[in-house]
Amino acid sequence: MADQAFVTLATNESYARGAMVLGKSLRNHNTTKKLVALVGPHVSEPCQSVLKRIFDEVRVVDVLDSGDTAHLAMMKRPDLGVTFTKLHCWTLTHYSKCVFMDADTLVLSNIDELLEREELSAAPDPGWPDCFNSGVFVFSPSNETYAKLLQHCTEHGSFDGGDQGVLNSFFNTWATADISKHLPFIYNLSSIAIYTYLPAFKQYGGNAKVVHFLGKTKPWSYTFDPKAKQISGSVHEATAHPTFLLDWWTLYSSAVVPLLQEQYGDQPFHSGCVEVKKHNHPKSSFKHITSTALLQFTTLVTTRAEASWLFSSKVMNGTRWFSFLFL
């Protein structure tokens, strides 16, 4: 149906790149729905141009400039700026139903079936599982709901300072009312779940349809060597989901960076892709492990006090090998 859409939000340059990768991942899995990007007022012109090549609709949302109830709400709760921008998705009333997806999510298979669900459908948050995670949710655009949400925001604020707190206290029967509004966790698989219950991730994680790079460190916080297919980062940026991260960077470097290069032309810009020089540090060590052992090992990596690390993956003789280099 043409009146259904996937919607995301890019509040700055970094999140705009996340949105581009998300859009490309939806296209690659042959979505039949429209793609919409809400864009904060500070996203640059070249980034907006690239977004327009991937998304059907790119809408700049400047809450402070709107002169409407959102502006008034924002004056009362200036701390909730990004939240108000996100809530703007309810004004997309030319669509009957939408799925909102945070720009730090990545689609791993076709998920058009989500549009068969009703508002407000979402997956549980692993931090407090009676709350839903607001990184992926099904909603029905409506100016009436939008107005009520703004009113709720100004009256009650947000218990967590963001949109998840607002949406959970507004849609406060999610945990108890209707099981069909509980999206399976594989539609919003947060990285944290890999740490906290590894056997369940091994049992069910293979069916993941959407991965959500929760936490402070986002895919775009790393750098990537496209030739060596190698991700690098400091130990603070170690990750529990290097294969998902590699999926993200592979898609970004192959399908998004060329579009950015076209738009930026001769202007310099930081793509995050760099050629990593070979390290001959005496303390260096390569660990080759199979995918079965990978998950336990990444948990180990994240607790090591090493200064920094490199991660890469390649297939040799039909077996996928993972390499960690501690610098």
Place this chain on the structure above:
Amino acid sequence: MADQAFVTLATNESYARGAMVLGKSLRNHNTTKKLVALVGPHVSEPCQSVLKRIFDEVRVVDVLDSGDTAHLAMMKRPDLGVTFTKLHCWTLTHYSKCVFMDADTLVLSNIDELLEREELSAAPDPGWPDCFNSGVFVFSPSNETYAKLLQHCTEHGSFDGGDQGVLNSFFNTWATADISKHLPFIYNLSSIAIYTYLPAFKQYGGNAKVVHFLGKTKPWSYTFDPKAKQISGSVHEATAHPTFLLDWWTLYSSAVVPLLQEQYGDQPFHSGCVEVKKHNHPKSSFKHITSTALLQFTTLVTTRAEASWLFSSKVMNGTRWFSFLFL
């Protein structure tokens, strides 16, 4: 109704003490249900005697000695010993309905209303929220279900090596079929949730009815000074929920230790209660904070590289103060 019960399991001396505290906490909150303790064959005579003074029924379960289908199942899957012992609760067919509670849980208010739920009702596991946590669940004793569970165990094993994996793959429609079988998270509040989504804990944690001391470090892993109301432990045993831990130790030292002392008589036994000597270490520092600041602070404590710490709490001029002493 007399044919309903709370059931717990004590596999060894330590868990037996947990079971005693759990039983006392249920009694203190005026449960009208029966209390049943399943006991592993290695729990000592004095411990069994104390359990009999708190519980209506204490049943020793020795799977290897049972000579029945459980014995046969155990021969095929010796790794699942404790799991088979726990599954034994389904044989309590003189009760129509029961709530199973792990011995590392503590009841904070009357929870008899759980018996109005149907099998299998349980709260989500924060590690993988499409799985239920098997630390608290409602079930209907039945020899038929018991036989099917044993068969399932021997055929499929357990994806996490314990009862939670078995029960989740047996009752595999929990995540999708019936919202009334999702117990609110406050009936099985795992310590891990306090870390991972602190604002939600602050918003909803005050309504906690059952706290579950998940993880390797159990309440009985610490020591306690009843006079000073002071818990001590090494940094590896730092906790995100010192007030719940204090609740546990206060109940244990006041209501359980006297029963143990009566049973052990002149025999020596380790109660975990010790008088802590005053520390005059030059690096010592007391931090006094109000309960509002406590939670952020405990997160900080657990990441400090201090060798060990003490925690205490007291009310002065109507305000509760918390003290941390880093040794």
